[in-house]
Amino acid sequence: xxxxxxxxIKNDPDFIHLVKTRSSFAWxxxxxxxxxxxxxxxxxxxxxxxxxxxxxAGSVTTIGIPVGVAVIISAFILTGxxxxxxxxxxxxxxxxxxxxxxxx
Numbered sequence: 001x002x003x004x005x006x007x008x009i010k011n012d013p014d015f016i017h018l019v020k021t022r023s024s025f026a027w028x029x030x031x032x033x034x035x036x037x038x039x040x041x042x043x044x045x046x047x048x049x050x051x052x053x054x055x056x057a058g059s060v061t062t063i064g065i066p067v068g069v070a071v072i073i074s075a076f077i078l079t080g081x082x083x084x085x086x087x088x089x090x091x092x093x094x095x096x097x098x099x100x101x102x103x104x
Contacts, residue, residue, distance in 0.1 A: 005101060012097055012100060012101075014093055018093040018094065021093075022090055025082070026082065029081065033075060036074050037071060040067065051067060
């Protein structure tokens with residue numbers, strides 16, 4: 001790829017918008033996942049009795065089991081949210097940038 005084309009793409013307002021939007025969205029989802037995960041881990045570390053409490057009287061299943069499953073499911077959900085937006089909005093912007101770069 002020629003340097004002038006690279007410079008033209010880097011200075012394209014759509015490319016700048018794509019990079020900025022995708023980056024901020026990815027960081028937001030990353031922070032959400034870190035809060036969920038470390039909230040779970042820190043709860044285990046500092047007050048395990050919360051997650052170790054039975055779900056109901058006489059139950060052998062603790063509150064920690066469904067909370068742990070929810071942590072895992074939240075990772076899948078956040079990944080799905082990213083993929084859906086990437087396949088929609090981000091791919092459309094990428095196609096638009098490619099078309100402009102090719103001169104269409």
